[in-house]
Amino acid sequence: MTASIKDWDIFGPQGCSAADFSAKVWDTHTGECLHTLQHSHIVRAVAFPVQAGPQILATGGMEKKLRIFDLSRAQGSSSSSPTSQSGSGTANGAGSSSNSANTMSYEIGPGVHTGTIKSIIWYQDYNILVTAADDRKVRWWDLRSRHPCAEYSVDGIIGSCELNAVSTTPNDPGVLSVAAGKSAYFFDPVQPGRLMKKADFSYELASVAVNKATNRFVTGSTGDTWARVYDLETDEELEVQRGHHGPIWSLSYSPDGKIYGTGSEDGTIKLWKACREPYGLWR
Known part of the structure; x- marks a missing residue:
């Protein structure tokens, strides 16, 4: 691509x-x-x-x-x-x-x-x-x-809006996540308009996706090429994934929450392991 x-x-x-x-x-x-x-x-x-x-x-x-x-x-x-x-x-x-x-x-x-x-x-x-x-x-x-x-x-230009349905609870509707300006917004997927959490950052967000099963979320930035993984409760940065050569505009977790995909300005899609156990070709 x-x-x-x-x-x-x-x-x-x-x-x-x-x-x-x-x-x-x-x-x-x-x-x-x-x-x-x-x-x-x-x-x-x-x-x-x-x-x-x-x-x-x-x-x-x-x-x-x-x-x-x-x-x-x-x-x-x-x-x-x-x-x-x-x-x-x-x-x-x-x-x-x-x-x-x-x-x-x-x-x-x-x-x-x-x-x-x-x-x-x-x-x-x-x-x-x-x-x-x-x-x-x-x-x-x-x-x-x-x-x-x-x-x-929201406080800035919207980069992404995703409904993330990964959860440990059957039929859990998930979380609606929005990346806008320097903030990530997490909305109730059942009650329209109800904000559950807002996380603020020092950089402009391009994308965000949530994994409730692991209590984590991942972001992409307009100013660099990294995918950053955070704790959903504390907003602590846990991992930084490097490999793209352009901003990450799109993020999505797999239905089982064990991998996530990143789509970049460089025209590539990359898959990242999001679990500790072996998964597919990842050991």
């Missing part, structure tokens, strides 16, 4: 945002592009709800619009230039060999976002979505009303 890696989830579902003004959905088994959803500007974030599977998709980006697409409606057309219908307007969809025509879509909260939408998170409650935008706002959206149900202003 030669481009910087800023929006990814190595352990998540099959979707991607793109600089060609589209969002694409891929079959991870065959490599086939199933849907191409055209937008009027760069798409920075995509998200699938865990409950509904890959039939519902949320997108956001430099349009400053949060869109919901029903991919189950994209059936039975080979048109090369289909149009996605919307309840509050239309969104053009560039076709592939897949069925991208007549994809139903609608916009949530028109005009609310005043900056680029950088991240979208779907809560365990299917009706709740979270967006993090360049207007320094984290917003919780209720799909039933299509309006924000909570909002939190």
